[in-house]
Amino acid sequence: MNKKQIVGATIASALLFAPLIAQTTTVLADSFYANQTNAERADITNWVANTSEQISSNISAQHIDVNNLNQSDQNKYVIQWGDTLSGISAATGISVRQLAYDNNIRNIDLIYAGDTLMLNRDGYVPTDWYYYGDGWQVANTKVTINNFTENSDNSTHIDVSPVSVDDHSKTTNNYQSPADESSSGKTATGTSEADETDNDSTALSDSAATTSTSSTTKEADSTSSDKETNSTTTTNRLDEDEFGEAINDKLATKLDLDDETTDKLTVDFTAATDDDATTDTESNDDAESTVTDDDAAASDEDTDTDTEDNDTQTVYTEDQTITTNSTTLTTKNANKVAKKIYKQLKADDKLSDLDAADEIEVTVTATADGFDFNVTLTTEAAADNDSSESTTDADEASDSNTDSESESDSDSTSSEDEDSNDSVTTDSETTVNTTDVDE
Amino acid sequence: MRTTKKASHKKRWAIIGVLIVIILAVGGGYYWNMGHSVAKRIPGNTYRYQSTANDKSLYLTFSKNDNKVVVNQNKTIALDAAQSQSAFDKEYTTQSKTINWSYKAEGGTLTLAQLKANKVSQWQYNKILATSNKFTARSFTYQIAQAGQGQVKGKAVFEKVN
Structure with a gap:
């Protein structure tokens, strides 16, 4: 065998095996699901919280020494079924806050089985870092576990249900993983599920345009460890908070905000409803700050830290309109909105103002045709600016009122409109789920 | 003749x-x-369920008087709940801080429902054959909030442990 043949064989082998090698390295987290059957995924034991002993056992099984969890070791734990963040905290001795910060998890009740968690006991958490949730919810799935064996209409039938009507009036179910990039192709009924996803989008779009859909489910808000595992959702419907987060992320990228400065950008997204529109109008009529926070914790902290010496100004006197083909709350649309916002700010020479500001708040509101947006900039003013101080204080008072109104609106409507679009029926005492799929 | x-x-x-x-x-x-007979056998008793992957066990204590059920991976907690109604109520109250479990058994069917953050997940075990020390389902139907729904054909065994 001459040199040419050897080189040729080597190249051919490399080409042949490269995809395998690449796949092995890139889908490490997803391999968690690869060897599981739907029966194993849907097993009830996966949806009951593991004891801290069980989690300790899981950690040991991954050859992680809980007595030596310092930063240099870069210990990475693959979250298992039944894990909770509080359980992991108890098993490792790392505070929930530390775990949340190190892994960029805002909603500690939304973690995913198969995601990788950095375990670092010696880390530092900035004082202004906040998260929400209690950390008691078990890890969710990143893949939708649909397994229709008998019904051609892709439905399941619960004949005997213990859940009472009263309970159901409070429930809103969606039988699709929030992290599932695309349910099609992952089950035996891929095509029809893809159709269902389309229906989901349509339904959500409709509700966003015509009804109050302040779906404030905590799950929505997680930026979570998705970043590590690249589980970017591109086609799934998002709720308001997720949509706002998606715009935030994209806009931060477009504005070249690094890890340190990315916190100064917040995006507040509101679906189009009569009530919300009223709130927005009230806020904008102030002509100055419109401080809206994603959650109570943030609200409290921001109020505490920003009560003095701040100048706020609204970039546009009137909300700017962005026209999009669809108002569906998807990551794809969020990226589009972010790009259009950036484009308009650039065209209007507002980017320099944004650079100079200490806080950038982008308010995005869905309308029937697209989205409206405005930007509020907050700059730390000099201490001797008495007049501006008094104005700001007054505005803050009104802002806090606006905040509380918004929160109560969200609470009262959060359970109503989160639609489930998979066909589900329950014979017994009630129907589990509203059915939006057109047969 | x-x-x-x-x-x-x-x-x-x-x-x-x-x-x-x-x-x-x-x-x-x-x-x-x-x-x-599953409906009349399970109240007041604790059962152990082995996961499909055989890597985890779950203990379920069914209430005698209503449709509540204590579901835990900790056997001690489950057995404690079976001691008396007050013990059951205590464990159930603790469990309810994060999650509510309920059950309904009828004919050869048992459904376990989980209510968490205003979302219901249900596992319905079908075609159950129950004896005094265990019951076996031939399949289960599931609707898991934000996860999926479907049916799994496979044996699920619940062994009585109290």
Whole structure:
């Protein structure tokens, strides 16, 4: 065998095996699901919280020494079924806050089985870092576990249900993983599920345009460890908070905000409803700050830290309109909105103002045709600016009122409109789920 | 002589027939009872369920008086809940801080429902055969909030542990 043949064989082998090698390295987290059957995924034991002993056992099984969890070791734990963040905290001795910060998890009740968690006991958490949730919810799935064996209409039938009507009036179910990039192709009924996803989008779009859909489910808000595992959702419907987060992320990228400065950008997204529109109008009529926070914790902290010496100004006197083909709350649309916002700010020479500001708040509101947006900039003013101080204080008072109104609106409507679009029926005492799929 | 022999033969077959009918009736009745007794067997008892992957166990203590169920991976907690109504209520209250579990058994079906953050997930175990020390389902149907729905054909065994 001459040199040419050897080189040729080597190249051919490399080409042949490269995809395998690449796949092995890139889908490490997803391999968690690869060897599981739907029966194993849907097993009830996966949806009951593991004891801290069980989690300790899981950690040991991954050859992680809980007595030596310092930063240099870069210990990475693959979250298992039944894990909770509080359980992991108890098993490792790392505070929930530390775990949340190190892994960029805002909603500690939304973690995913198969995601990788950095375990670092010696880390530092900035004082202004906040998260929400209690950390008691078990890890969710990143893949939708649909397994229709008998019904051609892709439905399941619960004949005997213990859940009472009263309970159901409070429930809103969606039988699709929030992290599932695309349910099609992952089950035996891929095509029809893809159709269902389309229906989901349509339904959500409709509700966003015509009804109050302040779906404030905590799950929505997680930026979570998705970043590590690249589980970017591109086609799934998002709720308001997720949509706002998606715009935030994209806009931060477009504005070249690094890890340190990315916190100064917040995006507040509101679906189009009569009530919300009223709130927005009230806020904008102030002509100055419109401080809206994603959650109570943030609200409290921001109020505490920003009560003095701040100048706020609204970039546009009137909300700017962005026209999009669809108002569906998807990551794809969020990226589009972010790009259009950036484009308009650039065209209007507002980017320099944004650079100079200490806080950038982008308010995005869905309308029937697209989205409206405005930007509020907050700059730390000099201490001797008495007049501006008094104005700001007054505005803050009104802002806090606006905040509380918004929160109560969200609470009262959060359970109503989160639609489930998979066909589900329950014979017994009630129907589990509203059915939006057109047969 | 021949007539007597024939009559005797006939009588023998009649007895055998009756015996077969009795056996079938008893066997069928027993089978029918196994297939419809889960509802009366489980209240007040604790069962252990082994996961499909055989890597985890779950303990379920069913309330005697209502549709509540304590679901835990900790056997001690589950067994404690089975001691008395007050013990059950105590464990259930603790569990309810994060999650509510309930059950309904009817005929050969048992459904376990989980209510968490205003979302319901249900696992319905179908075609259950129950004996005094365990019950076995031939399949289960699931609707898991934000996860998926479907049916799994496979044996699920719940062993009584108290």
